[in-house]
Amino acid sequence: MHSKLSSAGAPPPAEDDHLRGDGPLVVEYADLECPYCARANLVLRDLPIRRIFRHFPVVSKHPRARVLALAAEAAALQGRFWELHDSLMDDQGHLEDPHLWARCETLGIDLDRFEHDRRSQVVAERVERDFRSGVRAGVMTTPTLFVDGVARPGLPGEDLIARLR
């Protein structure tokens, strides 16, 4: 049974969160098929921040969003989360299964294991956990960044970027 969806703050960093970089903490809720998230990624990856990525796939808007989130989690099981994340964010025009397989090959991801893992319960639960924590924290658009615990919906503005730089 799923946990409830009533209000709660965005959870603090967990051991199995996807984290990279060092500096002030930025918790990002994003959708791998969302073009605004791809734009935000171009900014975020150059900032000196401790960045946590959490999945917020909005399937009614982006039909491949959940498939991509599951794929990224399957890549994570082989230590390649950020590699596949960046690969998808850099080219959101090629998101069908054969494109995913080609990306895996390029990134050195074991394809048989990837195909098994992305359909597994554990990976589905991981994506669901992120999404539900986002709903509870009031996330309604992607990307939404939490900086000092405060939600910043949409593309990061100049003020926020300047503060984090």
Place this chain on the structure above:
Amino acid sequence: MIAPGSEAPDFALSDQDGQQVSLADLRGKTTVLVFYPLDFSPVCTDQLNVYQEVLPELEAQGAFLYGVSVDSAFAHKAFQEHLGIGFPLLADFHPKGQVTTRYGVYNDERGHGQRALVMIGPELDVKWSHRSPSPLEIPGANLIFDALEAQ
């Protein structure tokens, strides 16, 4: 805006398929009216999309959603298909904004509804209402679950 404890103001509006939905149809269930400014404005898109993602769980808790804006039924039909959402959209089109005004969330200056949520109980009384402080602030799906939990 309409306050909890009031009787829900009456209405009869056309949905996206031209079917009439009236207040009396909501008797016996919990309903959330989602007032939003306009079809096809990008912020609303995300709001209704995220509600769609949690719709099965809202319905499992006995709550049914209806979107309401001043757009026509035809625009609603196109918007619903565009968003890929499953819940009905009601057209407060003629006289424009009449129902939205009755619920106290019409923006006269701009000619469309404000962003607001109104929960109507099985006895057709208002259980909870929430209005966004600004059109850019989208009421989270979590607020609906909070309100359901409080009932």
